[in-house]
Amino acid sequence: xxxxxxxxxxxxxxxxxxxxxxxxxxxxxxxxxxxxxxxxxxxxxxxxxxxxxxxxxxxxxxxxxxxxxxxxxxxxxxxxxxxxxxxxxxxxxxxxxxxxxxxxxxxxxxxxxxxxxxxxxxxxxxxxxxxxxxxxxxxxxxxxxxxxxxxxxxxxxxxxxxxxxxxxxxxxxxxxxxxxxxxxxxxxxxxxxxxxxxxxxxxxxxxxxxxxxxxxxxxxxxxxxxxxxxxxxxxxxxxxxxxxxxxxxxxxxxxxxxxxxxxxxxxxxxxxxxxxxxxxxxxxxxxxxxxxxxxxxxx
Amino acid sequence: xxxxxxxxxxxxxxxxxxxxxxxxxxxxxxxxxxxxxxxxxxxxxxxxxxxxxxxxxxxxxxxxxxxxxxxxxxxxxxxxxxxxxxxxxxxxxxxxxxxxxxxxxxxxxxxxxxxxxxxxxxxxxxxxxxxxxxxxxxxxxxxxxxxxxxxxxxxxxxxxxxxxxxxxxxxxxxxxxxxxxxxxxxxxxxxxxxxxxxxxxxxxxxxxxxxxxxxxxxxxxxxxxxxxxxxxxxxxxxxxxxxxxxxxxxxxxxxxxxxxxxxxxxxxxxxxxxxxxxxxxxxxxxxxxxxxxxxxxxx
Numbered sequence: 267x268x269x270x271x272x273x274x275x276x277x278x279x280x281x282x283x284x285x286x287x288x289x290x291x292x293x294x295x296x297x298x299x300x301x302x303x304x305x306x307x308x309x310x311x312x313x314x315x316x317x318x319x320x321x322x323x324x325x326x327x328x329x330x331x332x333x334x335x336x337x338x339x340x341x342x343x344x345x346x347x348x349x350x351x352x353x354x355x356x357x358x359x360x361x362x363x364x365x366x367x368x369x370x371x372x373x374x375x376x377x378x379x380x381x382x383x384x385x386x387x388x389x390x391x392x393x394x395x396x397x398x399x400x401x402x403x404x405x406x407x408x409x410x411x412x413x414x415x416x417x418x419x420x421x422x423x424x425x426x427x428x429x430x431x432x433x434x435x436x437x438x439x440x441x442x443x444x445x446x447x448x449x450x451x452x453x454x455x456x457x458x459x460x461x462x463x464x465x466x467x468x469x470x471x472x473x474x475x476x477x478x479x480x481x482x483x484x485x486x487x488x489x490x491x492x493x494x495x496x497x498x499x500x501x502x503x504x505x506x507x508x509x510x511x512x513x514x515x516x517x518x519x520x521x522x523x524x525x526x527x528x529x530x531x532x533x534x535x536x537x538x539x540x541x542x543x544x545x546x547x548x549x550x551x552x553x554x555x556x557x558x559x560x561x562x563x564x565x
Numbered sequence: 566x567x568x569x570x571x572x573x574x575x576x577x578x579x580x581x582x583x584x585x586x587x588x589x590x591x592x593x594x595x596x597x598x599x600x601x602x603x604x605x606x607x608x609x610x611x612x613x614x615x616x617x618x619x620x621x622x623x624x625x626x627x628x629x630x631x632x633x634x635x636x637x638x639x640x641x642x643x644x645x646x647x648x649x650x651x652x653x654x655x656x657x658x659x660x661x662x663x664x665x666x667x668x669x670x671x672x673x674x675x676x677x678x679x680x681x682x683x684x685x686x687x688x689x690x691x692x693x694x695x696x697x698x699x700x701x702x703x704x705x706x707x708x709x710x711x712x713x714x715x716x717x718x719x720x721x722x723x724x725x726x727x728x729x730x731x732x733x734x735x736x737x738x739x740x741x742x743x744x745x746x747x748x749x750x751x752x753x754x755x756x757x758x759x760x761x762x763x764x765x766x767x768x769x770x771x772x773x774x775x776x777x778x779x780x781x782x783x784x785x786x787x788x789x790x791x792x793x794x795x796x797x798x799x800x801x802x803x804x805x806x807x808x809x810x811x812x813x814x815x816x817x818x819x820x821x822x823x824x825x826x827x828x829x830x831x832x833x834x835x836x837x838x839x840x841x842x843x844x845x846x847x848x849x850x851x852x853x854x855x856x857x858x859x860x861x862x863x864x
């Protein structure tokens with residue numbers, strides 16, 4: 267009945283992915299997988315998600331080998347969520363095939379001890395499901411929320427309702443512009459006006475912007491020459507962010523450090539397909555890039 | 566016969582500009598105008614360019630009031646270069662009308678004392694004209710080069726020839742990708758391989774990347790909520806860069822500072838139409854934003 271440091275709710279799936287660097291079939295993907303791996307370098311993680319009967323034991327083992335608690339992972343009759351996509355040379359994804367499988371009827375239920383968690387990350391699922399998770403959580407300290415353009419377009423009101431209940435929103439630049447117009451500085455400030463403690467706009471290769479009550483920070487991306495597979499970059503980023511925060515607590519200085527660590531984890535994530543690079547990553551390699559990142563931006 | 570600290574060669578024109586913030590007619594523009602103003606906050610500037618008989622005395626006075634030497638500015642029979650353009654909400658420009666006027670036959674000739682200048686900025690003109698200027702310069706310490714997508718597309722070989730002769734290349738992200746492919750980190754390294762001391766990739770709202778022999782730095786943009794007119798942002802940036810460098814000399818630390826100052830000047834440039842905001846800018850306002858910029862990126 268150990269309470270994890272961080273609980274993450276999201277999707278787990280199998281991906282067929284094609285990039286200019288090659289093609290991989292049936293690799294482990296989904297927002298939850300990337301986020302859980304990202305967080306696992308910093309803290310004890312519990313995951314809440316669903317997979318089908320086809321889910322491979324080796325992938326369950328992958329989670330366990332990283333110390334990730336899978337008590338909240340349901341195995342249902344049917345197939346695991348499946349996504350087939352291709353990225354162009356500018357890293358823009360195109361969905362070629364999608365099969366929701368058991369994810370279609372996913373209704374996240376937190377194991378009893380997870381309800382007492384202090385740090386919760388709601389990775390990309392529908393605002394309705396995110397709200398359902400919020401109704402189960404007892405006394406959280408920090409809730410981080412992610413979303414996708416789809417929910418901004420199709421479920422704006424429900425999404426805004428969820429956003430107002432969380433502490434930190436992480437979205438990418440395209441989503442921020444969809445929410446509050448083209449100027450990212452204005453968009454970030456508008457998010458803060460909703461009552462959040464922090465908003466992070468993820469800009470991929472351009473790094474990220476952090477907005478707090480009356481401050482703005484800019485943290486660069488760790489420079490990567492070969493982006494083999496951008497899938498899950500934002501998820502591993504957000505996972506690392508909350509994982510680090512759970513160990514040091516929320517404040518301005520820690521947020522900046524957390525984003526720098528998040529950038530580092532995302533940089534490893536995109537250097538190989540799926541979770542291949544995160545699987546064997548060491549804390550030493552993380553610290554090396556973290557120190558380099560600090561140096562890159564020091565004026 | 567005083568030698569300026571910095572000589573800048575480029576275009577001067579009249580612009581009709583429309584953005585989502587409004588429309589302005591016949592305002593002072595051109596790469597040379599924005600660059601000269603940007604540099605003038607840091608050093609003694611001499612300009613080399615051409616205007617027509619229609620060029621307004623008040624605009625000559627504008628240069629003189631900022632201490633900019635106009636000895637290299639030719640006034641020819643005909644009209645001043647004219648550009649009419651509109652920006653969409655994403656700050657993408659569209660040329661609606663263009664009339665080269667006297668700029669069509671521009672052949673830059675340096676006044677005798679300018680040939681001894683130590684810091685030269687070749688703003689956007691054709692590679693052929695840039696080469697012609699290089700043939701006149703006697704013993705420069707630092708040459709900064711800018712260019713446009715047009716020359717990469719239409720005069721690649723001539724442009725590459727010029728690039729190899731300079732010390733610092735400043736280009737925007739779109740141009741960098743045109744030159745060396747989609748990955749900006751690779752593109753920057755490729756430029757350095759040509760033998761340059763530094764390459765700066767300007768990314769607008771996303772700040773800029775600095776590449777040196779074996780180092781990469783990332784300097785954020787100063788956050789601006791209301792981008793009234795993006796015209797000349799990159800030119801004022803490059804002008805400020807070389808202006809600052811001319812006072813402190815070229816090295817790694819000074820380059821980072823120079824880019825931070827350049828970002829600050831560009832941030833003022835885009836907050837109003839044409840040079841309206843730079844006209845009355847004080848050194849105190851510049852220093853304030855410079856210190857804020859350092860803070861924005863400190864982890």
